[in-house]
Every structure is written in C-alpha cells, then in structure tokens.
Amino acid sequence: MTVTDYQSALAYIHSRPRLHKEANLNRIGALLDALGCPQEGQQFIHVTGTNGKGSVVKMVTCLLEATGLNVGRFTSPFITRFNERIAINQTPIPDAQLVAEVQKIEQQVSRLQAADPEFAVTEFETITAVMFDYFKQQAVDIAVIEVGIGGLYDSTNVLTPQIAVITSVGLDHQNLLGPTLGAIATHKAGIIKGHHPVVIGRLPSEAQAVITETAKRLASPLAINGVDFEARLTKTLPTWGQQLIFSNQANRLQQLQIPLMGDYQIQNAAVALQTYLTYLAQQHLPVDILTIKRGLKQATWPGRFEKINDEPLIILDGAHNPEGIAELVKTIRHQFKGRDIRLLFGALGDKNLAQMLPPLKKVASTLLLTTVPDNPRAATPEQYAQVDSEIAIEPDWPVALTRILADISTDDVLVITGSLYLISAIRSYFKGETIDD
Template sequence: MNYQEVLDFLYTQLPMYQRVGKVAFKKDLTNTLRLAEVLNNPHQRFKSIHVAGTNGKGSTSHLIASVLQSAGYKVGLYTSPHLRSFRERIRVNGEEITESFISEFVNKHQSAIEKIAPSFFEITVVMAYAYFAEREVDFAVVETGLGGRLDSTNIITPELSVITSISLDHQDMLGHTIEEIAREKAGIIKDGVPVVVGHLPPEALHEIKLVVVQKQSVLDEPVVGQVPDMPSDLSLPVLRLNLGTVSRAIDQLRSRGIQVDESAFASGVNHVVAQTGLKGRWQTLRSVPRVICDVGHNEEAVVWLMEQVATIDYEKLHIVWGAVADKSLDKIFPLLIKECEYYFCAAHVPRAMSAEVLAEQAVNYGLKGQVYGSVDEAYHAALANANPKDLVFIGGSTFVVAELNDL
C-alpha cells in the first residue's frame, strides 16, 4: 500500500474514537501490549513524560517538549487528535513523522494488525513508540487520549507523570463524578514516579493523593497564590494558564538529573509554536477583522474561552459554532455569550451534531444565529458580515477548527 492507501486503511478498517465516538473506545491495554510485543516493545527504549488531564494536556505537552528541545535534547511528542494531517500526531523535535515510516510500518505489520484488530488509537500509539525508538529520542512527551488508567498510551513507565486538570467530560466512558474521573486520570501514576498536578478540585486531589500513597510516589501540587515568572513575550493565554504546571514539571525533571537551565526554559516557552507546531489553541488566523479559533469544547474550557473573548475590545462579536452529537448542549449553551451573531455549522464527520439541531436548541438559551451547510460556508459568512473592528471566534469542536482553510 502507498501512503494514501495506508491512511485509508487506518481510517476505514480500524475504529477511530474521534470519528465514531464511544464504540471505538476500548478500556483495555491488551491490544496495545500485544502489538508492542510484536515490535519488541519499543516503549521500553526511551525515557518519557506522561501527561493527562481534562483540559490543558495538549498545550502542556507541547510546552514541556519545547523546553526540552531548547535544552538540547532530542524530543519525541505524541498528541491527539490531529487537525489537518495524521502526521501531526507524532513529531521529533517538531518535525512530523515521515510518510515513508507510516507506510512501511503498516505494510510490515499488516498481518499482525489484522490478527490483533487494534483500534485506530492503539495502532497509532504503538507506531509513535516505534518511531521514537528508531529515532533514538532522549525523551518522549506523551499526551493521553481519554482518561489514563486504560488509555492506550499507558504502557510506558515515565520519568514524570503530569495531570493538568480534572473536570466533567466524557462521563459515559470515564465516570459520572469528579472522583471517578480523577481515579481514571490517576491511572498514569507509576510506582515511585513523581507526579505534578495543576489546580484540581478538592475531591479530585483527594483521589490523586490516595493513589500517590499507594504507589509510593511523590506529589508536587501547586502552591496557592504562587505565580511563576513568565517570559515577557508569551502571547497565548492558554499557555500562561498552564505555565505553572510546566515550570514545576521541569523542576521535577531537574531533580532527577535532567539539565535544563533558565534560558532554555524561557526559550522553549516563547518559541513553542515554532518548535512544536502547536495549533488550534487560541490561534489568531487573521488580524482584520480579528479571527481567533480554539479547540476547547467542554464546560471548563468554554467558560475560560468566553472569559478570554470578553477581554478583547471589539465592536461586534461573530461566533462560528459546531459540536459533536454526544455533547450536552444544556451544559454548554448557557455558558456562551448571548450578545453576538452565531453561525451554526457541522463538520464533515459522523459524530457531528447537525447545524439545524444546534440552531433549534440555541433559541432556548437566547442565542441567535443562522444555519450553514459547512464550516467553510459559516466561516466565510462571518467574515463577510464582520467589520474591521469586529471579532470572529470559531470553536465548539476540534473538527470545526480542523476544517478551517486558514489554519
């Protein structure tokens, strides 16, 4: 199979949570371990940092990777989902995995893949670990997919575990309470491996501490009121939000003998977008009118996003919005700004909620807008209606942001 045929095989033959939802989610590490064993366990051949959390795990992973790069290390980075290209998921020092490696990997191991029948995510994780091992990275920064305890990434024993935040999301798979979700996220904690956590709800922190004691680990939690020194030109608010967690994570790595000086830390933070290819996090697409997109989609993320929008000086607000079908609109719509024009749309994925349903439900929450046939159509309608001093925001779903041609 050539590269395009390999991608078609991955997308159509294997379940993919991002496209089809819960049916593709497997609470079991068996397939990942079996496939890794076929490849002689590549995950055991490099050091790693494991990052979980409801929000902030992606940007935190990018930041840690960028800081380590600036310190002179060869760094692998695994994140999900991708926005435009499958290759975005797997990087070494910011460079995306090669098409040739992807093709060779699937062709070489096709029989094992068909026998084991792993999910899209399971095969992608093992592919990443094989790539990092082949490229002989010094460290791999690995972002979990869903949860942590039985997430496919969780076959590694890292140098450090990081849990950025815990709030209600994916309750049908991870648990219906903060405590249950915290226990799932805490599953990345390994025996004797230190853990850095962000600001967590008290009930979540309690569950984390129970696991830390059980695993004889060390917990590094934030000090109330303590704010780390921030590089002066750090422009993305989502990065500032997670900078304290990243700073403590790097301190923990230093305590384990990993050399990262302050200049490397500042350089890594300031150049994270250029060094790791971070996209879709409060990303400015145009300046006149100002256009911003963000992939945040759960309650905690939407509250924060609306707060950020409110800090911007604009004449009129235009919001392009889409959602996945399993999203609870009764929890999200009350959080959205009412004084604006909405452009409801659906991304071209099976999980997308129809724009008509969005518009019908929006009326109940005082949100006014029109229905559009695609993300592109909604986006260009917003641009056409916006004056130079207006603000256009695009969000609600990773898939909506992924379909923006300006990304």
Template sequence: MNEIKDSNPTSFQTAKEAIAWIVGRMEKLGIKPGLQRMQMLMEKLGHPERRLQFIHVAGTNGKGSTCAYLTSVLRTCGYDVGSFTSPYLEKYTNRIQVNGADIEDEELLRLVNKMKPIVDEIAETEVGSPSMFEISTALAILYFATVAYPDYVVWETGLGGRLDSTNIVNPIVTVITNVGHDHMEILGDSLEMVAAEKAGIIKAGVPVITAVEPQDVWNVIAKTAKEKKATLYSLGNQFDYTTVSNQLDHQIFDFSGPFRNMKELPISLNGKHQLTNAAVAVMTLEVLRQYNACIVEDDVLHKGLFETRWPGRLEMVSHDPRILLDGAHNPEGAETLAAALQSVYSYGKLHLMIGMLSTKNHTGYLRHILPLVDTLILTEPNFHKKGDASRLAELAQELLHDMDRKVDILVERDWKRALETLKSRTEQDDLAVVSGTLYLISDVRSWITYQTDSEKGW
C-alpha cells in the same frame, strides 16, 4: 525478541494507503478502552516502549498546550524531542513528530507494513482487532524507539488515562493538567470518576505534577499518588505562579517552586489558562532537572516558553476580518474562552460560529458563551459524530430565554457556507470566533490558511 518479517503479501504500496487503513478503523471499531491489545502489540514488537523516556501528560483541557511548552523548552535546550499528540489539526502525520517534523512517509509505510501481520494476528485472538488509536500509538513507539531515538518523548493521552493505549508506557514523569466535563459517557458521570480514570496513568515511584482542582477532585489524584508512593507536586501547594503582566501575545509570570523561584518568565500564548499550563510545564522541567539530570538554563527556559506555539487555541488566523480559532468543546473550555474574550481581546460585536460533536455537554458550553455573543452561527463538522445544528439552535434559544437575552441565531449546516456568513457579518472593529470540536477547527484552519481540506481522524 519476536522477528517481524518485511515480506508481506498484503503490504501497502503508499503511505496514503497505510494511513487509510489505520484511520478507517475509527469508524469500524470506534474507541476500545483497555490495554490487552497494546500489551500483545508491544510483546510481539519486542517491547520498544522500554527504550524511551516518556513524559506522560493527561488532562481534560490544557494537555496539548502543556505538551507544546515542554517540547519547545526541551528542544531549545538542545534535546531531541519526540511528541505524540491527538487529535491532529491538518494531517495524520502531525501526531507523530520529532523536533517538530512529522514522521516521514517512507518510514510510516515501512513500519506499518511491519506491524500489519501482527495486527492481523491479534485480530484473530479473543481480544479482537486493535483500534485506530492503538495502532497509531504502537506506530509512534516503534518510530521513536527504532528510527528517531529522541532523548525525551512528550506523550499525550488520547482519552482518560487508565485504559488509554498510551498507558502502556512507564514514564519518567507524569502530568495531569486538570479534570473537567468531557468524555463522561466513557469515563464516568462524575468529576471524581473522571479523575480516577486520569489518575490511572500514575505509576509507582514516578513523580506527578498537577493543577487539578477543586479539593474533592484533587483528593482522588492525591490518594492514587500516595498509594503508588509517587511524589505529588500540586499547583497552589508545592508550586505556584503570580501574574506580572498580561498583554496580547505577551504575558509574564513569576514562578515559585520547591527547588527554586524564577522571576519574569514570558509566554506569547494568550489567556490566563496558559499561565497555568506554563507553570505546570515549568514544574515538570524542574522535576526533570532534579531527578533526570536534565539541563535547563534560565535564558533557554525563557526563550523556549516564549517561542511556544499551539495552533487552534486562541489563534488569530485572519486579520481582515479578524478571525480567532479556539478548540473549546466542553464547559471548562468554554469558560476559559469566555474569560479570554473578556480580558484579552477588544471588539465592537462578537460573532461566533460553532460546530460540535453529538456526545458533548452543549448546555454547559453555551451557558458560558451566550452572554457574550451578538451573532451565533451554528454549523456541523464534517465528521460522523457531528452534533445536529438545529438542535443546538433550539438549545441556545431555550437558554437565551432564561437569560432574557436576544442573540441573532443562524443555522448553516455546511461549514464552508457558515464561514462565509461569519466573514460577511464581521466588520472592521468586530471579532469573529470559530469554536467547538477540533474536527471543525481543523477544517476551518486548513481552508483559511491553505485553501485545502484537512484530513480527518483522532
């Protein structure tokens, strides 16, 4: 094992300094797909990733919710659970947690100071400087493997899968929730290409759980699983669910799987898509029961599923006026949001505030949402890749003209002023929705909940 010296003349003095060093790399270095730098980091750190049991979760949408279900149930079962998720909603340390508690500032500072000389050393090689996400991933692994020692680590990919920094691990089970239109400027210009990137997390002999559709996209996942001799459990084939009841904040479903069937499993998250996410999580837990001796009692499963919370996704953050937050930012997310708005919520008028990143498929998003809204307020997230609100307004007008529909469209680039406009428009029987990039959702949620600004970063 390579020794890492604590004495470093360029050590950070506070956790805030260490975090600033990490997140500052996002703007300087951006996203750097590839595993060479991660391989060097792990080797120089003594391969801490080999000491942990990972549940690796990828997917265009739903992976965060699926991770939340898995974490909640496993914790309710009495296991210590580490979780690594992105992006975070309020502050950097949210992304690295054990049993729902953020990594402590003192440990973060100590571990970053241990890692920094290695990062600087790698930066001098031909592979170049490790990115923000690579350092964050290595930090999480180091924390879990040398400080917290959780029984399981719920491990969410950042972008894609094959070349994502999280793919440095060899998990005990792999999950691919779905494949949709997102990050296509990096992952490929067809759903099959995106699927191939996400299938890159499939490891030899490691079971795979998925809800991927349609058939041609599923075929990509199935082909990779077969090549890797990884047993595939697919929604609609090896496992399935049926809806028993659907009420606000309380849905019930029956689960059927290869090992057993279960009746009346409850969840409190809203939207039909959450039943799919919960079923994927249950199948994953069933695989852990069969192959990993994970103990999941029925009553504990029910409790863990129902107590799952996932902030920023169909989250009602205010009741006077009613304000719903949802981080839908791609066409599939918008379709899911639209379905929930039509089936779960009742309202007089619907007022929608959105802010997007410049890289997203805005046309596909708006096509799903525009038929439902009475007021559309377009704003801009406080982030360097923000989408232009005026351009979004022009696009919305073009689409509305084709739909032969009129919607009151307002442009307010300052998101705080846009939020005040949204509130002023929303009467007692109306519903206000804030949607788009999670960078906007993060800011709005922190402002409404705590009257403070959120931190920024992936």
C-alpha cells in the same frame, strides 16, 4: 500486504475500529510484545487532562529541545496532516517512515490474528504502536506522550513515565469515563506509577482528592499548582503573547514569555515549567533561565486561541467542552472588554451543548451555530435547537463564515470555536492548505 504507500497506510489505520467493547490493555500489550516491546527502555513524560494537555505537551517538548535533547512528541488530533501526531523535535514523522511502521504493524496483526481470529486492535492502539516503535527506532532521548482518553485504560498507559502530568479534570467523555469528577479523576490517576513524580494543575476538590490519595498510596511525589508552584500573568504582549512569572520552592523565574493567549495558558505554562524543572532535577541538569526563555518562545500551538487575521481580528480556539468554553469566555472578557464579539460555534453531538451554548450566547453580540464537517458525530441543527431554538443556525460552515464576515467591522472580534475538526477545516481554508482524510 495492503499497505504500499502513504494513502494506503492511512486507510489501514482508519479501517481499524474506533472503540473496543472491552476496556483493557491486553490488545496493545500483545501487539507491542510482537514488535519487541519498543516502549521499554525509553524515557517518557506522560500527560493527561480534560483540557490543556496538548498545550502542556508542546511547551514541555520545546523546553526539552532547547536543553539540547532529541525529543519525541505524541498528540491528537491533527490539524492539517496525520503525521503531526508523531513528531521528533517538532518534525512530523516522514511519509516513508510512517508507511514502514504501518507495514510492520499490519504484518504483526496478521500473525496474531492467525493464532487468534478474534484478535483486533483499535485505530488509536495502532497509532500508539506506530509511535512507540518509531521513537525506539529513532533513539529519542525522551518522548512526551499525550493520553488519548482518560488514562487508566488508554493504550499509551503501557509505559512507565519519568513524570506523570494531569493538567485538568472536567466533565467530558462521561460515557467512557463515568458521570462524576471523581470517576473521571480515577481514570486520569491511572497514569500515576509508583515512586514516580506527579505534577497536577488546579483541579476541582473532588478530583484533587482522588489524585492525592492515589499518589500517596503509590508513594509518588506530588506537586500541585497553586500549592507547590504557581505562575502569574505580568502583562499581555503587543505581539500576541503573554509574559509571566513562575515560582516554586527552589526557583523564581521572571520575564518568561509565551506566544499563546488565554488566561488558561498561564496555568498550562505553570504545569509545563514544573514538569520540566522536575525532569532537570531527576537528571541532575542545571536550570538555565536563557534556555527556558528560548524554549517557551517556540511553544506555538495551532487552534488554541490562535490569531489568523488582524483586521478584523479572527481567532481560532478548539474549546470543545464546558470547561474549555468557560476558559474561553473568561479570556474573551479579559482581553476584549468593550468590543463586539462575533462567535461561530460548531460541536460534536455527544458534547454537553446545554452547558456550552448559554455562556457563549451571553458573551457574544452575534452567535451563529454550524455543523462540524465530514463527521458522523457532529451536532445536528435539531440538537442545537433542543437547547436554544433562538440561536441562528447555518449547517454549511463556509456559508456560515461568509454570513458572519459580511456583517463585521474591522474593530470587531470574530472567535471561531468548538470541535477541533471544525477548527481544522476553517484553519486550512484561511491558510490555503489541504487536510488529510
């Protein structure tokens, strides 16, 4: 056995292949069967989407916890420590528990490989199996599960959810999910299960048509943001947050507050609240406005329009695809009208830089590009220059950050955005934390 402690457990997980040439659920199914099918007999809420799924997962878990439930949460990627990806009541899986779970996985994978030398699971399949077994062992009341990529062939899609949630559909991961919104929506619609409710955000018409048809075919009740429910901003809070009003056919909830900024977070809150209220109705539980307010106030989420400094105002936001950038630019224009905006941006090379750089350049008084650290997929200076050779580039992000801070006044706003890998590194720098490898 190679897994003996926390570091060797992480090393084992990261040694698994990132992708497999065959897109199916056979490998994760075989591994979970060997573990005794821990995904069975549990309650889940399953969340996918191009953007917003992490924030929605956090809001829903906070609402469920405020109700008094023991709630599991599965998200990716992590910001500081790997354990953040698997949590119960916001407490990450302890190191010792992670080691024990990975040892169990290693043993079962070895046994399966003895019977079939070609058998291999991916890194995400391994993490997914750890999550399912840990939540089963800890007997959570319900777990809120974020899809890795897509939905249809995502390794989390072996569960049957109480509610399936699709936050948004945009052009991202096209090499895996297809070139069109319809193709991507088909993958995301794969998490819908027959006769189980579906909650969706405001989607492009092409994507919404696919989701609507799938839900109808599977006789799954569908709630659409802007049609069956909605949330509206009532004011921006001076304490870094927003107040909103939510309504659906049965409820009108006023003076709700979230400690998150960004116009898009109002829409994420709408989806989260509809999901939570649907679950309460399923379980015949009462709607309590004080519980809802208490839950939403706990819904902080690092790296999502997060303030890390006041003077100058420094914000971290993991907008890493065209749709995310569009929402970020919209929020900047809304919140900081008339102020100088300094932008530091770093992305992965497989993202659509041609759609992301022009809107950033338009909204910024200063735009500086940098390289995502320690990632072979990071966009190179050459890739940036192919899109716009006039934008300044400093590959070393600490040097880039020093350059931009040297020319900033206390009234300016610095927004650091792009890949969450970059956000993680810079956030840890400001917080004085050490990131897991």
